Amino acid sequence: MSQSEQFASDNYSGVCPQAWKAMEAANRTDEPAYGEDSWTQRAADGLRSLFDTDCDVYFVFNGTAANSLALASIGQSFHSVICHELAHIETDECGGPEYASNGAKLLLGQGENGKLTPESIEHLVTKRTDIHYPKPKALSLTQATEVGTVYTPDELRAIRAVADKHRLNIHMDGARFANAVAALDVHPSEITWKAGVDVLCFSGTKNGLALGEAVVFFNRSLAEDFEWRCKQAGQLASKMRYISAPWCGLLEDDVWLQNARHANACAERLARGLEGLPGVRLRYPRQVNGVFVEMPEPVQAELRARGWRFYNFIGGSARLMCSWATSREQIDRFLADVQSLVGHPTI
Numbered sequence: 001m002s003q004s005e006q007f008a009s010d011n012y013s014g015v016c017p018q019a020w021k022a023m024e025a026a027n028r029t030d031e032p033a034y035g036e037d038s039w040t041q042r043a044a045d046g047l048r049s050l051f052d053t054d055c056d057v058y059f060v061f062n063g064t065a066a067n068s069l070a071l072a073s074i075g076q077s078f079h080s081v082i083c084h085e086l087a088h089i090e091t092d093e094c095g096g097p098e099y100a101s102n103g104a105k106l107l108l109g110q111g112e113n114g115k116l117t118p119e120s121i122e123h124l125v126t127k128r129t130d131i132h133y134p135k136p137k138a139l140s141l142t143q144a145t146e147v148g149t150v151y152t153p154d155e156l157r158a159i160r161a162v163a164d165k166h167r168l169n170i171h172m173d174g175a176r177f178a179n180a181v182a183a184l185d186v187h188p189s190e191i192t193w194k195a196g197v198d199v200l201c202f203s204g205t206k207n208g209l210a211l212g213e214a215v216v217f218f219n220r221s222l223a224e225d226f227e228w229r230c231k232q233a234g235q236l237a238s239k240m241r242y243i244s245a246p247w248c249g250l251l252e253d254d255v256w257l258q259n260a261r262h263a264n265a266c267a268e269r270l271a272r273g274l275e276g277l278p279g280v281r282l283r284y285p286r287q288v289n290g291v292f293v294e295m296p297e298p299v300q301a302e303l304r305a306r307g308w309r310f311y312n313f314i315g316g317s318a319r320l321m322c323s324w325a326t327s328r329e330q331i332d333r334f335l336a337d338v339q340s341l342v343g344h345p346t347i
């Protein structure tokens with residue numbers, strides 16, 4: 001069985017052809033280092049034009065660095081950041097945000113389907129206001145969420161209203177921002193600066209790059225001295241063009257959006273095929289490129305024995321992720337395997 005028989009993660013996939021081509025083009029001539037090159041200028045301008053606003057753009061290696069440094073730029077070490085209890089910054093970044101900010105604390109909120117609610121935020125901000133508690137300064141939202149759901153523009157505006165009331169800046173972890181834009185069918189500005197997002201970490205990696213995330217400051221005052229923060233943290237690539245040129249490949253002809261639409265459509269096909277099978281139940285509504293599904297343990301074990309790779313998440317449900325590279329045939333092979341296993345008397 002080939003290595004591509006996986007729904008483990010969208011970051012198992014390789015580099016999409018358009019990004020690869022741009023990287024090759026960037027390799028033809030020498031260019032200034034440390035982001036002073038023409039590709040980085042083009043990619044940053046491309047993002048400004050995509051968001052239709054004059055934002056500040058920086059490129060770093062990965063999502064943990066993007067989130068950690070963006071959050072550090074929002075507050076001081078005695079501040080706190082409100083996020084959902086399932087947020088990647090809490091569960092999967094090894095304390096990176098706390099480390100980068102010299103100790104800012106994450107306050108964990110709740111909400112169905114991986115989404116923070118205005119009530120939960122309000123509760124966390126108001127439960128303590130004394131000097132002995134880290135002062136809430138930022139709100140971190142993951143769009144799309146860790147469980148494959150999206151915040152609608154209305155939900156974002158309701159959250160912004162609470163944030164305004166308590167003077168919180170909003171950070172958006174956009175590891176799957178492209179998938180959220182595709183799912184909601186909105187202009188990227190509608191779910192970022194028009195909804196009051198101050199800084200967005202926009203992932204290229206999960207969309208089809210080898211590496212590279214854009215940190216996009218809509219609130220430009222937060223970006224003051226950000227390049228020094230990146231440099232100190234070891235996040236200023238000297239050959240920056242190898243991060244930024246592939247971004248140009250993604251931005252041209254909206255490849256980023258096509259990649260996301262493809263991944264979302266694959267997950268939709270997968271979810272449709274799984275829904276209604278005996279013993280199989282979707283754990284969360286399928287909205288972007290991931291399907292979270294409860295299946296009997298022996299079925300999961302047999303799928304793995306047949307070579308399928310996927311992770312388990314929250315309470316044992318299987319997380320099936322699709323990417324720009326997922327194929328229809330691969331989905332149908334997986335569905336055929338599941339169909340042959342569920343309801344089987346010996347399983």
Ligand SMILES: *Cc1c(COP(=O)(O)O)cnc(C)c1O
Pocket residue numbers: 062063064065088089142145146173175176205206
């Ligand atoms: C993948 C991911 C990131 C970034 O992870 P890195 O491995 O540090 O690049 C951030 N947030 C979410 C929700 C993710 O899924």
